[in-house]
Amino acid sequence: MKTKTIELEAIGVIKTPWKTPDNMPIQPTGAKGIKGIIEVFPKFSDGLKGVDGFSHIMLIYQLHLVENTKLEVIPFMDNTPKGIFATRSPKRPNKIGVSIVEIEKLEGNKIHILDVDMMNNSPLLDIKPYFEDFDNRTGTKKGWLTNKQDIDKYHFKSDKRFI
Amino acid sequence: MKTKTIELEAIGVIKTPWKTPDNMPIQPTGAKGIKGIIEVFPKFSDGLKGVDGFSHIMLIYQLHLVENTKLEVIPFMDNTPKGIFATRSPKRPNKIGVSIVEIEKLEGNKIHILDVDMMNNSPLLDIKPYFEDFDNRTGTKKGWLTNKQDIDKYHFKSDKRFI
Numbered sequence: 069m070k071t072k073t074i075e076l077e078a079i080g081v082i083k084t085p086w087k088t089p090d091n092m093p094i095q096p097t098g099a100k101g102i103k104g105i106i107e108v109f110p111k112f113s114d115g116l117k118g119v120d121g122f123s124h125i126m127l128i129y130q131l132h133l134v135e136n137t138k139l140e141v142i143p144f145m146d147n148t149p150k151g152i153f154a155t156r157s158p159k160r161p162n163k164i165g166v167s168i169v170e171i172e173k174l175e176g177n178k179i180h181i182l183d184v185d186m187m188n189n190s191p192l193l194d195i196k197p198y199f200e201d202f203d204n205r206t207g208t209k210k211g212w213l214t215n216k217q218d219i220d221k222y223h224f225k226s227d228k229r230f231i
Numbered sequence: 232m233k234t235k236t237i238e239l240e241a242i243g244v245i246k247t248p249w250k251t252p253d254n255m256p257i258q259p260t261g262a263k264g265i266k267g268i269i270e271v272f273p274k275f276s277d278g279l280k281g282v283d284g285f286s287h288i289m290l291i292y293q294l295h296l297v298e299n300t301k302l303e304v305i306p307f308m309d310n311t312p313k314g315i316f317a318t319r320s321p322k323r324p325n326k327i328g329v330s331i332v333e334i335e336k337l338e339g340n341k342i343h344i345l346d347v348d349m350m351n352n353s354p355l356l357d358i359k360p361y362f363e364d365f366d367n368r369t370g371t372k373k374g375w376l377t378n379k380q381d382i383d384k385y386h387f388k389s390d391k392r393f394i
C-alpha cells in the first residue's frame with residue numbers, strides 16, 4: 069500500500085502558559101493544576117454538548133512547533149537512543165500529541181482545562197471523552213520506562229533536546 | 232485564528248478481521264484477543280526499536296471508511312443525541328481513532344497485536360507506548376456514560392448507524 073497524504077482541519081486552538089518548548093512539563097501528570105483554554109471554532113461548537121458531563125477529555129492536537137522528524141531519539145527520562153515509536157518524543161513522523169486533561173468548565177465554545185502540557189496555540193484536531201472503563205490498562209509492561217517510577221514525574225520538565 | 236489544513240502521511244496500515252463497519256467491536260475492550268497486524272512502511276521501521284518492550288501501545292489512525300461528519304449523534308450505548316465530542320462516534324470532523332492494543336510480537340516492520348477494534352486497512356498515523364503511570368485516570372466523572380458499566384462492554388457490537 070502506498071503512502072498517501074491525509075488532510076485534516078483544526079477544530080480549534082489550545083491556549084496555554086507554555087510559550088517555548090524548554091522547561092515545560094512533559095506530560096499532563098507533570099502539569100497538575102496548570103490552566104489552559106480550548107477555543108473550539110464556532111462552526112464546531114454544537115459538537116461540545118454534554119462534554120462537560122465528563123471530568124476528563126483526551127485531546128488530540130498538532131505538535132506545531134516541531135520542525136524535523138527523527139526515527140531514533142534519546143528521550144527525556146533516559147540517556148540511550150530508542151525508536152521514536154517507543155517514546156513520547158514530539159519529533160514523530162506525524163506531529164500528533166495526545167493529552168488527557170481535566171475539565172474545569174465549559175463556557176460556550178470555550179473549555180477551561182487543567183493539567184495542560186502542550187504549547188500555546190497548539191492546533192486542536194479532536195476531543196474524545198475519557199471513559200476509564202475503556203481507557204485504563206493496568207499491569208502493563210513498560211519497556212525502557214520500567215523502574216522510571218522513581219523519577220519525580222510530577223515535576224519532571226523538558227530540556228532543549230527537542231527544540 | 233483561521234482554520235487551516237494540516238497534512239499528515241500514513242506511517243503504515245493496520246490489517247484486521249473487520250471488513251465492514253457493521254457488527255464489530257466498538258472498543259478494544261470489546262475485542263479481547265482479536266488479532267491484527269500493523270505493517271509499518273519500511274522507511275519508518277527504525278522507529279520501532281524497543282517498542283516491543285511495552286505490552287501495550289496507543290494507535291492513532293484514520294477512520295478511513297467514514298464518509299460524513301455529524302456534530303450531534305446518537306451513540307452506541309445510548310438513545311439520545313450527544314455532541315460528537317462527548318462521544319467516541321467515528322463521524323467526527325477529523326476522522327481520527329485512538330485505540331490501546333496489546334503487543335503479541337514484533338517481527339521486522341510488522342507488529343502483531345491483540346484486541347483490535349479498527350477496520351481492516353486503517354491508515355496508521357502514530358504509535359505511542361502506553362505507560363500507565365502517565366495514561367491512567369481513575370475516579371473520573373463519566374457524563375452520559377455514567378451507569379453504563381452494566382452494559383456488557385466485552386461483547387457490545389456496532390450496528391449500522393455510522394455506516
